[in-house]
Amino acid sequence: MSEVTDQETSADDTTDVAEEDAAIESTEATDVSTDEVAADSVAPTKAAPVDLEKEGEVAADFLENLLDICDLDGDIDVDIDGDRAAVAIVDSEDGRVPRRLVGDNAKVLDALQELTRLAVQSATGQRSRLMLDVAGHRAGRRAELVEIAQEAITSVKESGEKVALESMTAFERKVVHDEVLAAGLSSESEGVEPRRHVVVLPA
Incomplete structure (x- = not known):
C-alpha cells in the first residue's frame, strides 16, 4: 500500500479553516485532521466573541462538574485564543491536577477535549473548536515544537534539502x-496515523 501524502493549507484572514473544520488543498501549510469536511465545503463564518465566551462558560461548567464527580483537584481557566475558546485545567490551592488526565502521548487529554467539545455542541447547537489544556501540557509541548520547527527550518535553508520530522499528533503538526x-x-504531512509526520520543504 502506498503512503498517503497531502499538502497542508493555512486559513486566510476572512475564513475559519481549521484542522477540524475543512480540508482545502493549496500550497500553504496547515494540518488536515480526520474529522474535516470535504474540500468543496464552504468554511463557516468566524464565531463572534460572545459565542466563544459562551463556549468557554459551558466548557468550564462541564469540566468543573466532571472534576467534582471524580473527586479531583483543579481550577478552570477560560480565555479566547484567536478564533477559538481556550480552556485549561490548572493546579488549584487544594491540590495539583492529576497528570493522568494528560495520559501517554496526551491521549487522555485529547479524549477529554473531544468530550468537552461535544458538551458545548449539545448546549449551544454549534460545533466547537475549543482547545483544552491540562496542567500546562500543551503550552509546554508547543514551546518544544517551536524549537523543533526552528531547527528544521535552519537545516532546510542551509542545506536546501527537505527534512522529515518525527511522528506527531494533529495539534503538534499544526504548530x-x-x-x-x-x-x-512550506511543509506537508505524510504518512498515516499514528506515524503521520511533517516534512519541511525548501523554498
Missing part, C-alpha cells in the same frame, strides 16, 4: 506548519 509558514517555507 509546526504555522512556524514553517511564518519562516517563508
